[in-house]
Amino acid sequence: MASGSTLNRRPARRTSVKLVIAGGFGVGKTTFVSAISEIPPVNTDNWMTEASRTVDPLAVGDAKTTTTVAMDFGRITLAQDLVLYLFGTPGQARFWPMWDDLSRGASGAVVLVDTRRLAISFPAVNYFDADSDVPFVVAVNLFDGQQTHPLEEVRDALRLSGEVPLITCDARDRRSVAGALTAAVSHSLRHSGAGGRHGALAAR
Amino acid sequence: MSGNGQLRGRTAATNPWVRPYVLTSGRTRGAGELLVHALVSAPGYDPQFAATLLPEARALYERACTSTESVAELSAHCGIPLGVTRVLLSDLCSAGRLLVDAPTAAASPLDRNLLERVLDGLRQYA
Ligand SMILES: Nc1nc2c(ncn2[C@@H]2O[C@H](COP(=O)(O)OP(=O)(O)OP(=O)(O)O)[C@@H](O)[C@H]2O)c(=O)[nH]1
Ligand SMILES: [Mg+2]
Numbered sequence: 001m002a003s004g005s006t007l008n009r010r011p012a013r014r015t016s017v018k019l020v021i022a023g024g025f026g027v028g029k030t031t032f033v034s035a036i037s038e039i040p041p042v043n044t045d046n047w048m049t050e051a052s053r054t055v056d057p058l059a060v061g062d063a064k065t066t067t068t069v070a071m072d073f074g075r076i077t078l079a080q081d082l083v084l085y086l087f088g089t090p091g092q093a094r095f096w097p098m099w100d101d102l103s104r105g106a107s108g109a110v111v112l113v114d115t116r117r118l119a120i121s122f123p124a125v126n127y128f129d130a131d132s133d134v135p136f137v138v139a140v141n142l143f144d145g146q147q148t149h150p151l152e153e154v155r156d157a158l159r160l161s162g163e164v165p166l167i168t169c170d171a172r173d174r175r176s177v178a179g180a181l182t183a184a185v186s187h188s189l190r191h192s193g194a195g196g197r198h199g200a201l202a203a204r
Numbered sequence: 205m206s207g208n209g210q211l212r213g214r215t216a217a218t219n220p221w222v223r224p225y226v227l228t229s230g231r232t233r234g235a236g237e238l239l240v241h242a243l244v245s246a247p248g249y250d251p252q253f254a255a256t257l258l259p260e261a262r263a264l265y266e267r268a269c270t271s272t273e274s275v276a277e278l279s280a281h282c283g284i285p286l287g288v289t290r291v292l293l294s295d296l297c298s299a300g301r302l303l304v305d306a307p308t309a310a311a312s313p314l315d316r317n318l319l320e321r322v323l324d325g326l327r328q329y330a
Contacts, residue, residue, distance in 0.1 A: 078325025079321065
């Protein structure tokens with residue numbers, strides 16, 4: 001595959017796996033990651049700086065940039081030799097180059113939606129639906145602890161194909177977050193298959 | 205790299221974008237291969253080698269020598285932008301000073317065994 005690498009690699013003693021947590025501004029991505037991460041979500045100003053430089057130099061100094069571009073990641077050690085990383089994506093479409101970077105090599109994605117503001121998660125759904133080969137599930141974050149819209153309505157509004165799992169979760173609750181992650185990985189497993197098309201593409 | 209064009213009229217001391225280019229000798233290519241979640245470790249710590257490094261490379265090298273962390277964690281903990289971190293880590297790996305564990309581009313993130321192990325691991329949180 002990718003030849004010409006001069007990186008010094010060795011057989012893995014530890015393996016890391018990555019899941020992407022996407023969704024619009026304020027849908028609960030950071031809350032979701034915090035609920036299960038063994039480290040406080042790392043909030044990365046330096047990534048923001050880089051995104052601003054490569055994508056939108058004019059954004060520097062824009063106060064809004066700070067809240068919307070800051071991105072978090074968390075870590076869960078699943079076994080002595082297996083580490084799971086969760087990467088939240090910055091919400092705005094102009095940072096999509098970062099989404100490509102974050103999604104590369106991902107084993108799956110959870111797109112969070114808030115049914116009170118469904119539209120803010122459209123770009124994230126579009127991205128994983130059309131522009132990415134990473135398998136994804138959509139999770140309704142139950143802000144009020146209860147489901148206000150039937151899932152079928154949400155599915156219609158998001159124009160989700162029947163193939164994409166649609167679930168609910170409480171981003172503040174660790175078990176619920178673990179359930180959403182399990183749903184995502186289970187879905188990815190269905191894309192797995194020996195020599196499967198998606199495996200090759202997702203690793204592109 | 206045409207990006208230097210935007211630096212006109214500003215000095216290196218005041219322009220926040222200059223330093224990364226200086227640090228990496230203008231190279232930004234070829235480092236993208238290091239995935240953000242790739243784990244980096246060191247075969248051993250060499251203080252004499254560390255003393256030859258610029259502060260940023262040295263910080264990354266020393267951090268990687270004390271714990272196995274992802275590229276993203278090294279970037280965040282050392283306060284070094286991701287792109288710069290990737291270039292510096294690539295250099296250190298090329299020199300045999302650091303090692304990158306899987307994932308590689310060749311290993312599928314949708315590998316069945318891998319996903320099943322993740323599911324097993326998540327069960328303890330259910
Ligand atoms: N009641 C309730 N509040 C929540 C829930 N999830 C998130 N919140 C709150 O909603 C707000 C936004 O949550 P965040 O986790 O910061 O959302 P985010 O997606 O990371 O936001 P950005 O990174 O700014 O796009 C915070 O004040 C959270 O405390 C939930 O399930 N229930
Ligand atoms: Mg956030």
